Amino acid sequence: MTDEVYQLKPVVSAADWRTFHRLRRVALFEARGRFGHYRDDHPDDRMVDNQPLLLIHAGVAVGSLRLDRLDRRRFVLRTVVVDAARQRRGHGGRLLALAEGHAVQQGARQLLVNAAPDAVGFYDCAGFRPGAWRDPLGASGKSVQMIKAVGPDDSKT
């Protein structure tokens, strides 16, 4: 979960949780004009198959996501964010690459995402392609479902 300057760190301490919630609240809610809607006590964040992760760059938390195991081979990337003041500097690409490596280590052969319409290009750059999958949590009508095959070539589906 580490390269030269970046680290993908599980959210563990109270300070980690505060950072994780701040990053998501600002980038996914307040930047879209939705104030007062973010919940920092959502039970899905604490489920055993769901892994909240922080992207640390040079010691600073610059992004986060939640990696949810859907089944043995498929993992979902949820609430992918980079700090609003640090976007378009390559952090998001590193976040996806490290999350992919982390998922592959756990047996992933597909990564799935419900992409916000304005983030489709970002996932496309990382090798995701439009493709339908059944989300047990449901998907917003506006989001675009995308899939990326990952892991050893002979196991890709």
Ligand SMILES: CC(C)(COP(=O)(O)OP(=O)(O)OC[C@H]1O[C@@H](n2cnc3c(N)ncnc32)[C@H](O)[C@@H]1OP(=O)(O)O)[C@@H](O)C(=O)NCCC(=O)NCCS
């Ligand atoms: C989407 C987000 C995570 C991207 O993070 P980022 O750090 O800005 O992305 P990067 O700088 O690493 O960009 C990686 C690549 O994606 C491209 N890219 C980034 N955002 C893009 C966008 N909105 N549309 C098209 N391409 C995009 C970059 O040009 C770059 O391409 P390159 O590798 O060819 O240079 C970030 O903008 C964000 O947090 N947005 C708000 C929350 C959000 O919408 N999250 C997605 C929810 S599904």
